[in-house]
Amino acid sequence: MGHLPDLIRDLALILIAGAITTLIFRKIKQPLVLGYIIAGFLVGPHFHLLPxxxxxExxxxxxxxGVIFLLFNLGLEFSFKKLLRVGGSASITAFVEIVFITVAGYFTGKLMGWSTMDSLFLGGMLASSSTTIIIRAFDELGVKTKQYARIVFGVLVVEDIVVILLMVLLSTIAVTKQFAGGEIIYTISKLLFFLALWFIGGIFLIPTLLKKAKSLIDDETLLIISIGLCLGMVVLATQVGFSAELGAFIMGSILAETTSAEKVEHVTKPVKDLFGAVFFVSVGMMIDPEAIVQYGWPVVIVTLLTLFGKLFSTTIGAVISGxxxxxxxxxxxxMAQIGEFAFIVATLGLSLGVISDFLFPVAVGASAITTFTTPYLIRFSGPFYDFLERVLPARLVKRLNNYSSGTQAIQAENDWKIVLKSYxxxxxxxxxxxxALIVFSINFFMPFLSEQIKDATTRSTIGLLVSLIFASPFLWALMAKRPNNMAYKEMWLEKKYSRGPLLLLEIARILIGGLLVAFWVFELFDTEIAIFIAVPIILVIIFVFTKRIQAFYQRIELRFLGNLNAREDDEYNSLDANVSRKNAALEAKLTPWDAHIVQLEVPPGADYIGRTLPELAWREKYGVNLVYVKRGDKMILAPDRNSILLPFDQVGIIATDDQIQSFKPVFDSVVHVESTVMHVNDISLQRIVVNEYTRLKGVTIRNSGLRERTNGLIIGIERNNERILNPESTTVFEWDDIVWIVGERKKIQELSSRNAG
Incomplete structure (x- = not known):
């Protein structure tokens, strides 16, 4: 018998254990992640009743x-443009919560006597909440349509990107052992620089590659390309000094902006699910029951910190955001629970050898407890607010709500915001x-020229000219490109108020461009040559060839924007996209009214189908307003009194959370019509003969009653060696006709036997 590697045996054991716990946890409606962790414990070194x-290793x-593919899939769901659409409220809420809970986690660890690295990683572990647990709880409690649910989803999006950055920061601190503020600022700056560079470069190149090869790509090829790009970016990120997880996330977010994003997510999902299960099972293998007992108090303390710390900080952040x-x-x-990222952060710390083994049981224990408390906290959030409203001074509650209304008005976007964003x-x-070009030129291109050209002046001149050719379009854009929007044009025409500040902005960016050129030249030439010869020559060249440089830059920009917006352009003109944009615009204006717009689908069996709006009287009974009806590819705006609703119509309802809560059960209610349930095996094609027993001669199909007596249909008649398929209901039966009926087997047999008798 051949030798079987241990890896195959171990993989079989892990997957079988994971499959069993998955079935059990689906049955009891609990998160699968906890099931995988329990499976890992059962096949781990601390449980001896099973293999x-x-x-x-x-x-x-x-x-x-598994971690790499989890982060890659997260990037596919993420998209940087989604982050930009999240809005100020969710962003402010997320940052307040993350800063508070991370700092609180660090100091809690220090108070418990933990090391600096253990305390830092504890703060990082607490920084994210569980998207899967929150979505499951929202579905079960039926609150996904409520206004606050949208803020929660926005906070989760911001948390994802911030936790990724925290992971990179923690790994850098762990490796360098540098805790100084200057070092951390340098690391963050370096990280943001590479994030921007990878995103810009990736968007320019990868969608173009996929578009050119579209006719050659099937599911198999797309899977190979996607995984290859993911692992390639993982290698690049680690070479630059960042974590593999960051590289996977960045590549996922780049592919998320392509038209193939959904297909990539579909073909890579089985790979992510497989290796993700292995990762969470491996987390469970690290659980030591003795350690959980030994560190029981830390588990309790971290759980309480999560529950009350996140509840407090997120609430304060939401209040501050308006x-x-x-x-x-x-x-x-x-938001008061620990997410799956806690295990990824802890795994990172263990792989770097900078944290203690007890952090895992602490994280798992706190995560398990907060998983079960989340639905109850969501359910009792309304009554808890009612309690606060009774306890807090009425003047304070009124001031907070007035602050909210004022903040919403301030957040409205004006022309200056638009122009400053463009600049x-x-x-x-x-x-x-x-x-990036400067770094490449100084660190790679110039050393290469040094090996080829001995004369310093010649070498520097060639290096500068070649670099300038590549840099000139971007240098021109930095110093001279103007925002292409109506807000800028309107402000430029308002000479009295806007021309001065706009001129200051123009001068500032010209100075920035000049400083970059000067820095570049000073690295290649002596100071005198740089100041009096090189810099003026470069600026003159850019001025003389402005039109050509501008045209070249516009081609580059057109390619980049085309790739960046390709996915949205495909969907932009669709009715669903237009409805989503209009809903978002209405949402922004409805916020001060404590109302929002909810899109609901008419269930097929609803008892109000076919009734006019005055007959329904929803506005009078529930206070809701029906704004539009989306029926297939048609949109009915402000439906009139004669409008009716049909199955699967999408309707837009404007209402408050309380109004929706009382109205939705009415909207979702259906009429249950009792009908005979027939098994597929009871359906049969049989025949009867028109004779003296059936008494059908001279009777039409319509008047024969065969349809009712057999619960079936007459599909054919054999007459004088001829076949009549699907005869008309006016057809008259004749002697010896053979009638073929599709219907209920027992009823047809009863009819035949009764006639034969």
Whole structure:
């Protein structure tokens, strides 16, 4: 018998255990992640009643691959443009919560006597909430349509990206052992620079590659390309000094902006599910029951910190962002749990050898407890607010709600915001590319020229000219490209108030471009040559060839924007996309009214189908307003009194959370019509003969009653060696006709036997 590697035995054991716990946890409606962790404990070294994994090293490698694909899939669901659409309320709420809970986690660890690294990683572990647990709880409690749920989803999106950055920061601190503020600022700056560079470069190149090869790509090829790109970015990220997880996330977020995003997510999902299961099982293998007992108090302390710390900080963040107090409390009580990222952060710390083994049981224990408390916290968020409203001074509650209304008005976007955003994007994108070109030129291109050309002046001149050719379009854009929007044009025409500030912005970016050129030249030439010869020549060249440089830059920009917006352009003109945009616009204006717009689908068996709106009287009974009806590819705006609703119509309802809560059960109610349930095996094709027993001669099909007596249909008649398929209901039966009927077997047989008798 051949030798079977331990890896295959271990993988079989892990997957079988994971499959069994998955079935059990689906049955009891609990998160699968906890099921995988329990499966890992059962096949781990601390449980001896079942077979145990033999080769932990191979499992750790598979688990690391699992983390990579988990982060890659997260990037596919993420998209940087989604982050930009989240809005200020969710962003402010998330940052307040993350800063508070991370700092609180660090100091809690220090108070418990933990090391600096253990305390830092504890703060990082607490920074994220569980998207899967929150969505499951929202579905079960039926609150996904409530206004605060949208803020929660926005906070989760921001948390994802911030926790990724925290992971990179923690790994850098762990490796360098540098805790100084300057070192951390340098690390963050370096990280943001590479994030921007990878995103810009990836969007410019990868969608173009996929578009050119579209006719050659099937599911198999797309899977190979996607995994290859993911692992390639993982290698690049680690070479630059960042974590593999960051590389996977970045590549996922780049592919998320392509038209193939959904297909990539579909073909890679089985790979993610497989290796993700192995990762969470490997987490369970690290659980030591003795350690959980030994560190029981830390588990309790971390759990309480999670529950009350996240509840408090998220609520405060939501209030600061301008949400009403009730909505802020509901957001805070929805976020009070530890997410799956806690295990990934802890795994990172263990792989770097900088944290203690007890952090895992502490994280698992706190995660398990907060998983079960989340639905109850969400359910009781309304009553808890009612309690706060009774306890807090009425003047304070009124001031908070007035602050909310004022903040919503301030957050409205004005022309200056639009213009400043445009200038910021121009300076940021082109500045990042120019910095990347400078770094490449100084660290790679010039050393290469040094080996080929001995004369320093010649070498520097060639290096500068070649670099300038590549840099000139981006240098021109940084210094001269103007925002292409109506807000800028309107402000430029208002000479009295806007021309001066706009001129200052123009001068500022010209100075930024000049400083970059000067820095570049000073690295290649002596100071005198740089100041009096090189810099003026470069600026003159850019001025003389402005039109050509501008045309070349516009081609580059057109390609980049085309790739960036390709996915949205495909969907932009669809009715669903237009409805989503209009809903978002209405949402922004409805916030001060404590109302929002909810899109609901008419169930097929609803008892109100076919009735006119005045007959339904929903506005009078429930206070809701029906704004539109989306029926297939048609949109009915402000339906009139004669409009009716049909199955599967999408209707837009404007209402408050309380109104929706009382109205939705009415909207979702259906009429249960009792009908005979027939098994498929009871359906039969049989025949009867027209004779003296059936008494059908001279009777039409319509008047024969065969349809009712057999619960079936007459599909054919054989007459004089001829066949009549699907005869008309006016057909008259004749002697010896053979009638073929599709219907209920027993009823047809009863009819035949009764006639024969």
């Amino acid at each position: 145990t994994v033999a080769d932990n 191979n499992i750790e490698i598979l688990a690391e691959i 949400q009403p107090l009730k909505q802020s409390v509901q957001v805070g009580m929805s 910021g994007m121009i300076i940021l994108t082109n500045g990042v590319i120019l910095l």
